[in-house]
Amino acid sequence: MKRFLVLALLLFLGCETPKNTPASPESTFGIVIHGGAGTILKKNMTPEMEAAYRATLEEAIRTGHAILKVGGSSKEAVEKTIHVMENSPLFNAGKGAVLTADATIELDASFMDGATLDAGAIAGVQTIKNPISAAIAVMEDSPHVMLSGKGAESFAEGQGLALVAPEYFYTKRRQQALERVKARENQTALNSEEAAYLRAQRRGTVGCVALDQSGNLAAGTSTGGMTNKKWNRIGDAPIIGAGTYANNASCAISATGWGEYFIRAVVAHDIAALMEYKGLSIQEAAKIVIHDKVGKLGGDGGIVGIDNKGQIAMEMNTAGMYRAHMDGKGNLTVKIYAEE
Amino acid sequence: MKRFLVLALLLFLGCETPKNTPASPESTFGIVIHGGAGTILKKNMTPEMEAAYRATLEEAIRTGHAILKVGGSSKEAVEKTIHVMENSPLFNAGKGAVLTADATIELDASFMDGATLDAGAIAGVQTIKNPISAAIAVMEDSPHVMLSGKGAESFAEGQGLALVAPEYFYTKRRQQALERVKARENQTALNSEEAAYLRAQRRGTVGCVALDQSGNLAAGTSTGGMTNKKWNRIGDAPIIGAGTYANNASCAISATGWGEYFIRAVVAHDIAALMEYKGLSIQEAAKIVIHDKVGKLGGDGGIVGIDNKGQIAMEMNTAGMYRAHMDGKGNLTVKIYAEE
Numbered sequence: 001m002k003r004f005l006v007l008a009l010l011l012f013l014g015c016e017t018p019k020n021t022p023a024s025p026e027s028t029f030g031i032v033i034h035g036g037a038g039t040i041l042k043k044n045m046t047p048e049m050e051a052a053y054r055a056t057l058e059e060a061i062r063t064g065h066a067i068l069k070v071g072g073s074s075k076e077a078v079e080k081t082i083h084v085m086e087n088s089p090l091f092n093a094g095k096g097a098v099l100t101a102d103a104t105i106e107l108d109a110s111f112m113d114g115a116t117l118d119a120g121a122i123a124g125v126q127t128i129k130n131p132i133s134a135a136i137a138v139m140e141d142s143p144h145v146m147l148s149g150k151g152a153e154s155f156a157e158g159q160g161l162a163l164v165a166p167e168y169f170y171t172k173r174r175q176q177a178l179e180r181v182k183a184r185e186n187q188t189a190l191n192s193e194e195a196a197y198l199r200a201q202r203r204g205t206v207g208c209v210a211l212d213q214s215g216n217l218a219a220g221t222s223t224g225g226m227t228n229k230k231w232n233r234i235g236d237a238p239i240i241g242a243g244t245y246a247n248n249a250s251c252a253i254s255a256t257g258w259g260e261y262f263i264r265a266v267v268a269h270d271i272a273a274l275m276e277y278k279g280l281s282i283q284e285a286a287k288i289v290i291h292d293k294v295g296k297l298g299g300d301g302g303i304v305g306i307d308n309k310g311q312i313a314m315e316m317n318t319a320g321m322y323r324a325h326m327d328g329k330g331n332l333t334v335k336i337y338a339e340e
Numbered sequence: 341m342k343r344f345l346v347l348a349l350l351l352f353l354g355c356e357t358p359k360n361t362p363a364s365p366e367s368t369f370g371i372v373i374h375g376g377a378g379t380i381l382k383k384n385m386t387p388e389m390e391a392a393y394r395a396t397l398e399e400a401i402r403t404g405h406a407i408l409k410v411g412g413s414s415k416e417a418v419e420k421t422i423h424v425m426e427n428s429p430l431f432n433a434g435k436g437a438v439l440t441a442d443a444t445i446e447l448d449a450s451f452m453d454g455a456t457l458d459a460g461a462i463a464g465v466q467t468i469k470n471p472i473s474a475a476i477a478v479m480e481d482s483p484h485v486m487l488s489g490k491g492a493e494s495f496a497e498g499q500g501l502a503l504v505a506p507e508y509f510y511t512k513r514r515q516q517a518l519e520r521v522k523a524r525e526n527q528t529a530l531n532s533e534e535a536a537y538l539r540a541q542r543r544g545t546v547g548c549v550a551l552d553q554s555g556n557l558a559a560g561t562s563t564g565g566m567t568n569k570k571w572n573r574i575g576d577a578p579i580i581g582a583g584t585y586a587n588n589a590s591c592a593i594s595a596t597g598w599g600e601y602f603i604r605a606v607v608a609h610d611i612a613a614l615m616e617y618k619g620l621s622i623q624e625a626a627k628i629v630i631h632d633k634v635g636k637l638g639g640d641g642g643i644v645g646i647d648n649k650g651q652i653a654m655e656m657n658t659a660g661m662y663r664a665h666m667d668g669k670g671n672l673t674v675k676i677y678a679e680e
Binding site for chain 1: 452457458459463464482483484485486487488489490491492494495569570571572573574575579580581582585599600603604605606609610613614617618637
């Protein structure tokens with residue numbers, strides 16, 4: 001009887017092994033990205049623009065996926081994926097960022113490591129080519145979590161990060177957007193559809209969350225903020241807990257949307273808390289926070305998230321969100337509109 | 341038997357009435373404040389200093405309590421209570437704030453309204469006399485939640501808030517502290533006790549949470565940050581979710597401590613989430629977050645909190661925290677050391 005029990009135990013442990021040390025590691029990692037949420041409607045999109053967005057989303061996510069596939073860290077995957085979107089003029093982050101009311105560029109970014117809960121963020125910088133790398137440098141090479149303005153630039157310079165003249169970031173499209181927003185600002189009677197369209201044109205963010213083969217989660221977010229923003233406004237993107245959060249105990253989240261509402265709803269941490277404290281799935285938690293909390297406050301936007309098992313959420317209460325997912329098996333999803 | 345049961349039920353309901361619809365409304369409000377947590381030891385304190393701290397804590401909390409007692413809002417109570425501490429040179433907020441590495445002053449503050457989840461914050465301002473009022477003005481009179489630096493000052497000026505020359509904030513004590521910290525920074529061998537003492541001298545925050553007679557919660561936090569801080573560092577005090585959070589569904593929290601750890605642990609929102617999602621009391625939730633989360637990451641500090649029933653928490657993992665509580669009946673508690 002004793003020998004039988006030992007045998008049964010060994011068989012049981014043997015059966016369990018695949019769960020704990022997976023034979024096929026590629027099934028256990030994944031990456032999700034967004035390039036902003038808002039009133040993104042097919043009627044306002046040319047086939048060329050749509051193709052350009054889809055191609056860059058695919059290029060970005062394949063960059064991170066390739067890192068994860070060979071056993072690279074979720075941190076590196078998030079950083080390099082976000083670089084592709086920061087370097088593209090299509091998205092409101094890095095090159096192509098929106099303009100402030102003073103026609104300047106003020107970039108925000110943050111990063112969080114789910115294994116250690118280490119985090120870094122920068123706010124209101126004007127000369128750092130890749131803000132996500134500056135956020136990671138703050139985390140790794142400063143005693144602080146969040147740096148801002150000239151101080152953050154001076155820190156980045158000391159770290160040898162690439163600096164550029166502010167002109168690098170400017171695109172004709174964003175300059176025209178600022179002119180349009182300022183012109184509309186002076187009109188009194190905007191109907192609600194116009195107001196929503198205007199809001200959507202004014203902002204955007206890029207973000208990436210990843211689970212690597214070691215089971216570590218990471219999240220990063222980078223943005224130019226909101227067109228026509230004033231008074232050195234800081235949005236949710238550089239706020240740990242609001243725009244970005246990662247914790248191996250639950251999930252990694254990156255948000256995009258009307259930042260003020262995402263700060264007030266502490267969106268990224270609230271999704272993690274609903275998972276950890278109420279046992280909800282990442283999809284259930286994301287739905288509650290985006291629709292019942294942000295939505296009920298009057299805000300709009302979305303999130304991408306991945307949990308510590310590779311389950312994902314891409315949730316929004318807007319007409320669209322540039323987004324993509326690639327799982328451990330290499331299955332790729334690229335979407336733009338809410339309904340597709 | 342039936343009549344007896346009805347009678348017993350009526351008696352029971354009669355006895356319960358005070359709990360649900362209080363006959364004496366003053367039992368349902370309350371206010372809690374802190375003036376910073378750290379290595380505050382009796383051996384380092386003169387009787388005069390201790391008396392000065394206790395007197396100012398009492399003056400501050402009585403200011404807010406008087407507002408609540410006559411039916412004033414928790415928002416007004418928090419603002420006016422924090423003014424007393426901002427205007428006192430004893431605390432690291434407003435006058436008496438610590439100095440940055442460049443011997444400048446950079447003030448941060450935030451406020452949150454638990455009824456509406458409205459919030460406002462400012463970071464890195466140098467000329468606003470009462471930063472908590474600027475945070476409230478951002479909430480009420482701007483489309484944004486968080487403003488920083490020169491932009492925040494320009495906004496505050498437009499709002500007619502009191503501006504002062506940077507010299508107003510300077511105190512001899514904080515200038516000496518910067519010199520000491522800089523001198524020690526160049527020493528290599530600090531033992532852990534010295535390092536902890538040094539850290540504690542470097543920072544501090546003031547904060548206030550209140551529950552008013554209408555059942556509305558509010559939280560506010562104001563600080564000069566950390567002595568010798570560099571690169572326009574932003575700490576937890578102006579971060580909604582980290583240093584400040586209020587939600588009528590759970591509690592109002594204001595934190596003080598090593599800000600980097602409080603950001604990473606999303607302290608104020610995590611306490612609220614443990615209450616709302618796990619049904620913990622405010623004391624249980626605060627203990628978990630301060631000891632098991634912040635403490636295990638290696639951080640130190642504390643929080644004050646009040647829930648929507650008037651239950652309070654004053655939790656720390658440091659040798660002391662300047663703190664006071666006053667309940668609806670007027671019972672006053674003023675404490676400095678952890679054990680008292």
